[in-house]
Amino acid sequence: MMYVWKGYAASFIGDFDRVVGVENISSLLERGEKRGSRWERFQNNYTEKIREIVFDWIEDDFMLNGFWTDGTFILLHWTAFSNEQRRTVAKLLGSCVEGTYVVSFTNPIPGEDFEILVHDTCVTSWGKSDFFFQEKVTPARKRRV
Numbered sequence: 001m002m003y004v005w006k007g008y009a010a011s012f013i014g015d016f017d018r019v020v021g022v023e024n025i026s027s028l029l030e031r032g033e034k035r036g037s038r039w040e041r042f043q044n045n046y047t048e049k050i051r052e053i054v055f056d057w058i059e060d061d062f063m064l065n066g067f068w069t070d071g072t073f074i075l076l077h078w079t080a081f082s083n084e085q086r087r088t089v090a091k092l093l094g095s096c097v098e099g100t101y102v103v104s105f106t107n108p109i110p111g112e113d114f115e116i117l118v119h120d121t122c123v124t125s126w127g128k129s130d131f132f133f134q135e136k137v138t139p140a141r142k143r144r145v
Helices: 008-013 026-045 083-093 139-144
Strands: 002-004 018-023 054-059 073-077 101-105 114-124 127-136
Touching: 018 026, 026 054
Parallel strands: 002 018, 002 073, 018 054, 073 101
Antiparallel strands: 101 127, 114 127
């Protein structure tokens, strides 16, 4: 399962059965839900596997509730988050299973639970941004590396 804070395009990057958008700002949640009609309009152009993906949109504050930590791939846009907010989310991310991948924008996940596999920059709607592709690792695995 993939939890994503940016939408439908994420479904093209992996083998997912379900993609879930979690947002606590109603207007952004509505924008994501409205894109569903566009997705459906072009759906026949996609492979069968992509057409079978279930999309859900959940209005919730993901910093207060870790229901999403069962995801295996998480796209995290936390550019405007404070250091304290990033530490709160990092603590929740710590309960993800080993091998969970997280792409975060602007800042890596603080702490030792995630190894940075790729650090690069990309062009976004607000300009250039760093992004970090990270994998959840266990202390035992880190010792073997």
